[in-house]
Amino acid sequence: MQLPEEVVERLLVRWPVARLATSGATGPHQVPIVFARSGGRLWSPVDGKPKAGGELARVRHVLADPRVSLLLDDYDRDWTRLWWLRVDAEARVVRPADPEADAEVAEALAALQEKYPQYELVPLLRDPPTLLSFQPTALRSWCASADASPTVC
Amino acid sequence: MQLPEEVVERLLVRWPVARLATSGATGPHQVPIVFARSGGRLWSPVDGKPKAGGELARVRHVLADPRVSLLLDDYDRDWTRLWWLRVDAEARVVRPADPEADAEVAEALAALQEKYPQYELVPLLRDPPTLLSFQPTALRSWCASADASPTVC
Numbered sequence: 300m301q302l303p304e305e306v307v308e309r310l311l312v313r314w315p316v317a318r319l320a321t322s323g324a325t326g327p328h329q330v331p332i333v334f335a336r337s338g339g340r341l342w343s344p345v346d347g348k349p350k351a352g353g354e355l356a357r358v359r360h361v362l363a364d365p366r367v368s369l370l371l372d373d374y375d376r377d378w379t380r381l382w383w384l385r386v387d388a389e390a391r392v393v394r395p396a397d398p399e400a401d402a403e404v405a406e407a408l409a410a411l412q413e414k415y416p417q418y419e420l421v422p423l424l425r426d427p428p429t430l431l432s433f434q435p436t437a438l439r440s441w442c443a444s445a446d447a448s449p450t451v452c
Numbered sequence: 453m454q455l456p457e458e459v460v461e462r463l464l465v466r467w468p469v470a471r472l473a474t475s476g477a478t479g480p481h482q483v484p485i486v487f488a489r490s491g492g493r494l495w496s497p498v499d500g501k502p503k504a505g506g507e508l509a510r511v512r513h514v515l516a517d518p519r520v521s522l523l524l525d526d527y528d529r530d531w532t533r534l535w536w537l538r539v540d541a542e543a544r545v546v547r548p549a550d551p552e553a554d555a556e557v558a559e560a561l562a563a564l565q566e567k568y569p570q571y572e573l574v575p576l577l578r579d580p581p582t583l584l585s586f587q588p589t590a591l592r593s594w595c596a597s598a599d600a601s602p603t604v605c
Contacts, residue, residue, distance in 0.1 A: 300502065315527055315529070316527035318471045318482060318523055318525070320471075320473040320480035320481070320482045320521070321480060322475065322479065322480055325519065325540070326475065326517075326519030326520065326521065326540060327473035327474060327475055327480045327519070327520060327521045328473070328521055328538075329471060329473045329482070329521045329522075329523040329538060330523070330536065330538070331523070331525045331527065331534075331536055348531060348534070348596060349453065349594075349596055349597075364479075366478065366479030366480070367479065367480060368473070368479060368480045368481055368482045369482075370471055370482040370483070370484070372471075372484045374468055374469035374484065376468070376570070378501060378570050378574060381484075381501070383483065383484055385481075385482060385483070387478070387479060417529070417531050421531060441502075443501060443502055444502075
């Protein structure tokens with residue numbers, strides 16, 4: 300069973316977290332990310348949350364291979380309520396010299412700030428400003444039953 | 453900051469869901485899975501939850517490339533409580549002719565049944581019986597602060 304189209308739409312706008320899978324030299328790599336939709340794309344900033352240091356694996360991987368997967372889902376002990384939404388996407392690394400002067404980037408940053416009030420305290424960008432931008436190429440969804448949908452609405 | 457070793461240990465035994473990333477022909481592929489630890493490996497059955505049909509992509513992918521990633525994490529609106537645990541693993545597809553007669557498989561099935569009471573209603577295996585078995589090759593963890601740990605304990 301697939302998720303109804305309007306639920307998919309809501310998830311892409313409102314769901315707070317995705318798991319990003321990229322291809323690394325030694326196999327697939329995953330990390331949870333925050334994201335917002337803007338201009339038909341999904342955007343995820345390299346933000347001020349603590350990081351392991353150095354250039355992030357997700358950025359290196361996307362530069363080497365732009366094909367990624369984003370997974371939205373929510374585990375529930377009631378297995379009739381399970382669902383997932385998978386977005387295959389072409390990713391690119393965006394490094395704006397002046398983020399606010401780039402209309403596309405400025406719009407994405409505004410969408411991130413609106414979706415995540417946490418950015419009132421956590422820096423939205425680091426130096427140099429870096430974002431990942433995802434152009435969806437395929438959407439696939441699954442839900443265990445019609446009961447699954449309300450949990451995501 | 454990394455998760456304390458005893459928290460990692462508890463997560464591998466108790467956390468109810470992982471996101472499995474495999475390498476597909478057109479890029480990385482992800483799906484949420486249930487799993488249990490048995491004999492130092494992680495095990496995930498192709499169970500009776502509704503599926504899209506045909507041989508599962510995760511099984512095809514593992515047969516073509518056994519290198520996978522398992523991600524355990526929990527989103528929280530309080531970003532000081534965020535954490536993740538990533539397990540790189542070598543996967544194999546296990547198709548026991550008689551699951552209960554194979555000691556290693558029987559032990560894994562018992563661990564899955566103990567962890568997930570849902571299997572009282574949902575069939576644990578399909579025909580033919582198929583499981584994915586994961587041998588961890590590397591563990592990496594991250595948490596935003598010391599406050600993150602209690603949420604996973």
